[in-house]
Amino acid sequence: MFYETATNDHGLPYNPLKACVLPRPIGWISTLNGKGQANLAPFSFFNLVSERPPLVIFCPNGPHAEGGEKDSLLNLRENPEFVVNLATYSLRHEINASAAPWQRDKNEFEAAGVTEAASVLVSPPRVKESPLHLECTLEQIIQLPGEVGGVPNHMVLGRILGVHVDDEMIVDGQVRPERLQAISRLGYMDYAVVDKIFTMPRPTTV
Ligand SMILES: Cc1cc2nc3c(=O)[nH]c(=O)nc-3n(C[C@H](O)[C@H](O)[C@H](O)COP(=O)(O)O)c2cc1C
Known part of the structure; x- marks a missing residue:
C-alpha cells in the first residue's frame, strides 16, 4: 500500500505511522517543578x-489532559534539568501507570509506586528501581511545526552530565542488554523487550 500523510488515506482503522518506525526506545523522564514537586x-x-x-x-x-503543555515541559521551563530512567520489562506496569493523566500536583513516583533516589549532579530524583539513569541538563526547547489540540509539539534537547549503571548490568566490561531487559514502543498498544541479541562487527576498508 501507499498513502500520503497529508490526507492519511491509508484506509486502515488506525493511523499506521508509529507502527512503521520501530522499535522506539522509551525515555522515562523525571523532572521537578519550581516548587520542587517531582514528575515522572x-x-x-x-x-x-x-x-x-x-x-x-x-x-x-x-496538551495535558487538564489543558496547556504537558507537565514535563512546564517543569523544564521552571527547572532546566531532567533524568532519563531506563524503561525495563519488570517496570512496565509502573511506566504505564506514570503515563496516566494525573492532576498537575500529583507526584507520579507515588502514583506509579516507585521510589525516589537522589541524583548526583541534577535536582530531579531518579527511579531507584530502574538499573540505569542519565542525569541531564536542558540545552534547548525546540518548537516543532504544527500543533495537536491547540498546543504546539516540542523537542527537548538535553546534555547528559552523568550516567548511573547498576554494576549487576555489567558483564566483562560491557553494559549488557540481556541484563537490562529494556522495553521499546512498537505501533498501537504493542511493546517489545530487547531479549534477542546478535553481534556483527563493522566492515573494514583496505
Ligand atoms: C510508552 C509511552 C510512550 C509515550 N510517549 C510519548 C511521547 O513521546 N510524547 C508525548 O507527548 N506523550 C507520550 N506518551 C504519553 C505521555 O506519557 C502522557 O501524556 C503523560 O501523561 C505526560 O506526562 P506529563 O504531563 O506528566 O509530562 C507516552 C505514553 C506511553 C505509555
Whole structure:
C-alpha cells in the first residue's frame, strides 16, 4: 500500500505511522517543578542523538489532559534539568501507570509506586528501581511545526552530565542488554523487550 500523510488515506482503522518506525526506545523522564514537586512520564519520541557531546531528545507533544503543555515541559521551563530512567520489562506496569493523566500536583513516583533516589549532579530524583539513569541538563526547547489540540509539539534537547549503571548490568566490561531487559514502543498498544541479541562487527576498508 501507499498513502500520503497529508490526507492519511491509508484506509486502515488506525493511523499506521508509529507502527512503521520501530522499535522506539522509551525515555522515562523525571523532572521537578519550581516548587520542587517531582514528575515522572514516559516518552517514546526519545533517543540519543549524539555521543560527543552526549545529547538526548524527547518530545512532549500535544496538551495535558487538564489543558496547556504537558507537565514535563512546564517543569523544564521552571527547572532546566531532567533524568532519563531506563524503561525495563519488570517496570512496565509502573511506566504505564506514570503515563496516566494525573492532576498537575500529583507526584507520579507515588502514583506509579516507585521510589525516589537522589541524583548526583541534577535536582530531579531518579527511579531507584530502574538499573540505569542519565542525569541531564536542558540545552534547548525546540518548537516543532504544527500543533495537536491547540498546543504546539516540542523537542527537548538535553546534555547528559552523568550516567548511573547498576554494576549487576555489567558483564566483562560491557553494559549488557540481556541484563537490562529494556522495553521499546512498537505501533498501537504493542511493546517489545530487547531479549534477542546478535553481534556483527563493522566492515573494514583496505
Ligand atoms: C510508552 C509511552 C510512550 C509515550 N510517549 C510519548 C511521547 O513521546 N510524547 C508525548 O507527548 N506523550 C507520550 N506518551 C504519553 C505521555 O506519557 C502522557 O501524556 C503523560 O501523561 C505526560 O506526562 P506529563 O504531563 O506528566 O509530562 C507516552 C505514553 C506511553 C505509555
